Amino acid sequence: MNPPPDEIKPAPNRLGKIFFVLVLPACVAGLAFGALVVWGPADGPCKKIFLQASSSFKKFIRSNALLNKIGPETTITCRGVTLDTGNNPLAILDDQTVGIGQIFNGVKVIDITSSYVLIEHQGETRRLALGEKFTFSTNN
DSSP: OOOGGGGGGOOOHHHHHHHIIIHHHHHHHHHHHHHHHSSSTTTTTHHHHHHHHHHHHHHHHSSSSHHHHHEEEEEEEEEEEEOTTOEEEEEEOOOOOOEETEEETEEEEEEESSSEEEEETTTTTEEEEEEOOEEEOOOO
């Protein structure tokens, strides 16, 4: 139960002091560093530190499992549509001929018309026009 408004006590003065002693100077230092990176000399120490840190961060991302959660990616291109000997529609995805209901690289062919192929990937249906590419992550 909340106390009545006249009984609400202000936060201890210590929190304000902690803010001004620790948090505010850190924010000011961060802003100053950012300003030196953006507007400082091209060969200045802040820019060198920033470039080293960003290079190290990129290497970390490339070598870490974070990249594996994002991708690798696969691209499928609809190269054309045709009919088989029984007049059943076929789609040419990359260099593979597939029919309705078949799965190619994790993508299921739902329908084939004269101008597009209807595909499904991870529950999402997409219309792939002739010549169009579809890029998706191969991770589930």
